[in-house]
Amino acid sequence: MSDFINNFWSNYVIAATVLSILGCAILLWMTARKRVVGDKDNTTGHVWDEDLREANNPLPLWWVGLFIITIVFAVGYLAFFPGLGSVQGKLGWSSAGEYKAEVEKANAELAPVYARFASAPVEQVAADPAARAIGERLFMNNCAQCHGSDARGSKGFPNLTDNDWLHGGTPDKIIETITMGRVGVMPPMAAAVGSADDVKNVANYVLSLSGSPHDSVRAGLGKAKFAVCAACHGADGGGNQALGAPRLNDNIWLHGYGEAAIIAMVNNGKQNVMPAQNERLTEAQIRVLASYVWGLSHNATTASAKP
Incomplete structure (x- = not known):
């Protein structure tokens, strides 16, 4: 709920949620206390289609119990978890926080994998089969959407397999571009x-x-x-x-x-x-990805015409 730009929508969500829960509780209470006087055959007297009669039976206790449990659960959930506008809840949980924690955990587990490439020159990393395999997966997950799975780009998206570079194709420049992004x-x-x-x-x-x-x-x-x-x-x-x-x-x-x-x-x-990738990828991942990209243009040095 942190996307609210002012308190109006937060208060609107709080009011709608609280009133909905109160409405359910009041409806249950009114239904439970109201007794419709039926005829001797336990019907309300309403008849449809000549012989379809409405019985005056009370709500099943198991149904009433589940309804009450649902209301109590909703109140407890909203006390501990976000759901009332911008109120975070007593546990302070958020989907963004959980995602961040999972990413940090995954990065910590993968750190030893990238450690072996941290101090090696980009040219050496680009020649390492293991590093190329990792770089290819990073490219597919983060770059292929624009530059294509073969890295040859398309109209408006540069070809990364030739030697035509807008900002320079040295290892340092590629790392800089991936890290900080570019605006042309x-x-x-x-x-x-x-x-x-x-x-x-x-x-x-x-x-x-x-x-x-x-x-x-x-x-x-x-x-x-x-x-x-x-x-x-x-x-x-x-x-x-x-x-x-x-x-x-x-x-x-x-x-x-x-x-x-x-x-x-x-x-x-x-x-x-x-777009900058420094918030999506670690420094070590960017280095391996840059090595992969650098290797693409140095394995295929013949520039090809773009459409």
């Missing part, structure tokens, strides 16, 4: 480039940098306008890893290939987020 921002640049025709010319010039099919006349006109892009991507389109600006002179396209895709990028910009 390409601001809308249409106003700085000029008219819609200027944007189209720049798009063709960008295509020409990688030798992709393009309109050479428009590319020539767009070269001068590319100056506003060169501040991040470099005069030759070689990118800037310090800024996370991708290379434009290779045949790797993270957010789509072709004139239309580049025009959309210039007009609209783009923001990508790589």
Whole structure:
């Protein structure tokens, strides 16, 4: 219940819960004390479908007993466990706390497994079959959702098996990226480039940098306008890893290939987020995972074009 942003919803839940329990108790009490006077045949006099009569029998004692036990149990449960809005209960238990304790216990049990890789260089860990197996499982559980089970990524998600890195592919940089995450921002640049025709010319010039099919006349006109892009991507389109600006002179396209895709990028910009993993993984796990990722690009050094 810690997600409440003010006391209103907490108080609302408390009131609804307490009133529901009181309502059940009052209903049971009223039912138990009320006696309907029946006829000699022990019916209430109500008849349906000509011959279906309502009997005036009391509630079974076992049913009444279970009802009372349920109410008492509910009161006891709410006293010791969370359930009344933001009230934590006397035991202080929470599902988040139990999850944290289980994770800490599991990490403590696995610590000896990771200890053997703690002081070894990433390059050495990447070559260890046991470490690769562990790294693969960590990757499947934490990274494959975005980068794919084969780590080749997809549109908007980088391929980790080539040597094209936005922020650098050294072991330390990979560890830094996994630990702290990344936020990549390409601001809308249409106003700085000029008219819609200027944007189209720049798009063709960008295509020409990688030798992709393009309109050479428009590319020539767009070269001068590319100056506003060169501040991040470099005069030759070689990118800037310090800024996370991708290379434009290779045949790797993270957010789509072709004139239309580049025009959309210039007009609209783009923001990508790589979430930090330091709250999900221990330092030792991140090191093994980084070793696995580093090994992927060094076992397959041929860069492949992204869709």
